[in-house]
Amino acid sequence: MNYLVVGCGISGATLGRLLAEKGHKVTIIDSRDEVAGNCYDYFDDDGIDVHKYGTHIFHTDIEPVWKFLSRFTKWYPFQHRVLALIDGQEVPLPFNLNSIHQVFPEKMAATLEEKLLEKFGFNRKVPILELRKTGDKDLQFLADYIYEKVFLHYTLKQWGMKPEDLDPAVTGRVPVYVGRDNRYFYAKYQGIPLEGYTKLVKKMLRHEGIKVHLKTPFTKEMAEHYDHVFYTGPIDEYFDYKYGELPYRSLRFDFIRFDRPFFQDNSVINYPCNYDFTRIGEYKYFLGTKSKRTVVSYEYPQAFVRGENERYYPIVRDENIALYKKYREEADREAKVTFFGRLGDYKYYDIDKSVNRAIEIASQY
Ligand SMILES: Cc1cc2nc3c(=O)[nH]c(=O)nc-3n(C[C@H](O)[C@H](O)[C@H](O)COP(=O)(O)OP(=O)(O)OC[C@H]3O[C@@H](n4cnc5c(N)ncnc54)[C@H](O)[C@@H]3O)c2cc1C
Secondary structure (H helix, E strand, O other): OEEEEEOOOHHHHHHHHHHHHOOOEEEEEOOOOOOOHHHOEEEOOOOOEEEOOOOOOEEEOOHHHHHHHHOOOOEEOOOOEEEEEEOOEEEEEOOEHHHHHHHOOHHHHHHHHHHHHHHHOOOEEEEHHHHHHOOOHHHHHHHHHHHHHHHHHHHHHHHOOOHHHOOHHHHHHOEEEEOOOOEOOOOOEEEEEOOOHHHHHHHHHOOOOEEEEOOOOOOHHHHHHOOEEEEOOOHHHHOOOOOOOOOEEEEEEEEEEEOOOOOOOOOEEEOOOOOOOOEEEEHHHOOOOOOOOEEEEEEEEEEOOOOOOOOOEEOOOHHHHHHHHHHHHHHHHOOOEEEOHHHHOOOOOOHHHHHHHHHHHHOOO
């Protein structure tokens, strides 16, 4: 078959590769002048791997995804940790027993630890909603503290709205982790592609059955020349916004270079309560790069405005999901087009989920 894949992010590239390996002819187009979509990265003058669209750390428990990507890269075994500046302390997130000992006086921390262990046992993630239900005033205090210091102000910045305007399930899910593992992800496989994400994607595209055209936006007339179209662009754009625009949250990244080896103590530090930015990422940590200078990005959430900035996070609210469903119904009627990827499905996907979805689609063709 002769296939067109729209979008050369990790979703489109994965699908393109798998279809080509099945013997199909695949053309992949992208409106950008670079491959890898939002996973795009580059090595700067200091040899630091900079992620243009924000810090990307690969993590997965999905064995086939890990195996597939590992065909195109070796990995730097990076285990992600996030610190948050809370009451002047840089504490591990998710908020855990170590965080508790850092921010509270010794006796109080010991009491909270004891109560958490007694009530929930070691190594459990407890949503603050559950803490509130225990009827214990110390645990209630802890739940309120985490809500206020970790969640509330961060949410106001990140989403530009109050937590109660978000799906209520989200608020209650903020966890305290009854354990001492300071990692942010607990997945079996975690790492950064040794030569970066862009190189990984470029290797994936190196196949005689694949042609890539950059700076090539999709037009509906293109479909006539192909047996089927796989579309990872925005689903509302494909249908000319006939039901209205699907809302997204966007981000602005201010990249700053410092003339010293390190800027901060960790790859990512969150600022839930202070400043307008939500976090600062320092890129040299991801591949353990040694250099005299360093580069960081300050991350400022902002509204998505078409033509002005990028779509980042779908805003998960009932009315937006209802709007998406209208487009999905239209999409299901398009026999010659398959919609997928984070923009095609209007869904936040981590890299592994994007790859997995592409693997599933490829298995049907
Ligand atoms: C700030 C941020 C941090 C993240 N960090 C992580 C992380 O640490 N770990 C993790 O696993 N995941 C992370 N992710 C998720 C990750 O970025 C996505 O899983 C992944 O990029 C999705 O790939 P995709 O191919 O579906 O979409 P994209 O990467 O967006 O690719 C879509 C491509 O389609 C092209 N396109 C769109 N419309 C058209 C059109 N009409 N014509 C032609 N081309 C078009 C676009 O130019 C783009 O290149 C993060 C996401 C964000 C927003």
